[in-house]
Amino acid sequence: MNNLVKPTYAEGYVDRHNNIKLDESKFNELYYKENSIVIAVKDENVFVNKDFQDRAIVNFSSVDKKRLKHSAKTIAYLGTTQQQPIFSIEGDCLQDNQFKDLARKGAFIDLRSIASAINNKTASLFAYAKGLIQWHINSRYCNKCGSSTKSMNSGRHRQCMNKTCRIEYFPRIDPVIITLVEHISNDGSIVRCLLGRNTCSPVGSYSTFAGFVEIGETFEQAVHRELHEEVAINVDEINYQGTQPWPFPHSIMIGFRASTKSLSFCVDKIEIDEARWFKPEDIWLLSDRANPQSPVKNSPYDSISRILVETWAKERIKEIV
Numbered sequence: 531m532n533n534l535v536k537p538t539y540a541e542g543y544v545d546r547h548n549n550i551k552l553d554e555s556k557f558n559e560l561y562y563k564e565n566s567i568v569i570a571v572k573d574e575n576v577f578v579n580k581d582f583q584d585r586a587i588v589n590f591s592s593v594d595k596k597r598l599k600h601s602a603k604t605i606a607y608l609g610t611t612q613q614q615p616i617f618s619i620e621g622d623c624l625q626d627n628q629f630k631d632l633a634r635k636g637a638f639i640d641l642r643s644i645a646s647a648i649n650n651k652t653a654s655l656f657a658y659a660k661g662l663i664q665w666h667i668n669s670r671y672c673n674k675c676g677s678s679t680k681s682m683n684s685g686r687h688r689q690c691m692n693k694t695c696r697i698e699y700f701p702r703i704d705p706v707i708i709t710l711v712e713h714i715s716n717d718g719s720i721v722r723c724l725l726g727r728n729t730c731s732p733v734g735s736y737s738t739f740a741g742f743v744e745i746g747e748t749f750e751q752a753v754h755r756e757l758h759e760e761v762a763i764n765v766d767e768i769n770y771q772g773t774q775p776w777p778f779p780h781s782i783m784i785g786f787r788a789s790t791k792s793l794s795f796c797v798d799k800i801e802i803d804e805a806r807w808f809k810p811e812d813i814w815l816l817s818d819r820a821n822p823q824s825p826v827k828n829s830p831y832d833s834i835s836r837i838l839v840e841t842w843a844k845e846r847i848k849e850i851v
């Protein structure tokens with residue numbers, strides 16, 4: 531990580547204990563510990579206290595935990611933090627009549643809509659819980675033979691139940707490169723960065739350029755290819771900036787800064803509808819905090835794109851001053 535502040539969902543403070551295999555009695559011992567944390571997940575939503583700004587994680591009693599364990603289709607052990615065992619469960623059962631009392635303890639809320647309002651440790655934990663449960667839900671059948679798969683090793687992986695197949699599946703993560711492009715003038719000065727508006731984004735919303743890494747490709751090759759495809763530019767130096775877990779549904783964002791000596795570009799009109807060069811001082815126009823009425827907008831607060839852009843602008847302004 532260079533000078534980037536830690537992105538949302540990237541706090542990563544859970545000790546995952548991946549080298550420890552829990553048998554049923556050890557699993558139960560941890561699950562029923564008074565201080566254990568159980569996070570329910572449903573679609574893009576996590577089950578949180580309604581007054582989530584004070585304490586977002588819902589506290590379940592031992593009796594609650596027992597009822598949930600017997601009804602949830604999926605339960606996974608995430609690890610521990612400060613000696614608190616952490617589990618995530620598939621939360622659909624909370625909608626059943628028999629769970630009305632528990633359902634009143636909180637609400638299913640879209641993680642991205644609250645991520646900026648809760649502390650990053652909790653947002654990171656919710657992201658981990660949500661990503662893992664969603665992977666389980668999407669992985670119930672074997673990709674090779676179509677048979678059912680079963681959760682194994684406390685929810686760490688799944689295995690095909692067909693005796694002649696038995697493929698093991700581990701949580702899937704799709705890498706996405708995301709790049710801020712800066713222009714280097716002939717005199718070596720850097721005063722502009724190129725941002726684009728995705729064809730799916732509202733008018734006035736600009737961000738860095740992102741794309742999935744393809745098979746047989748390095749991260750750097752993906753940066754070259756994506757920028758060439760989307761805005762027809764060639765970049766020279768590419769420097770790693772940092773990563774961000776992005777379980778929406780199962781990506782990791784790998785942030786880069788790349789430089790080009792040319793100011794010309796051409797948008798593809800397929801993924802990118804328009805692009806423009808921004809000066810560091812223009813970046814503040816994109817800050818809806820500083821300028822709520824601005825016709826141009828930066829990426830959402832929980833995105834690494836916003837951090838890449840704001841970090842770049844701050845560095846440049848320091849140099850100018």
Ligand SMILES: [Zn+2]
Binds near residue numbers: 673677
């Ligand atoms: Zn199979």
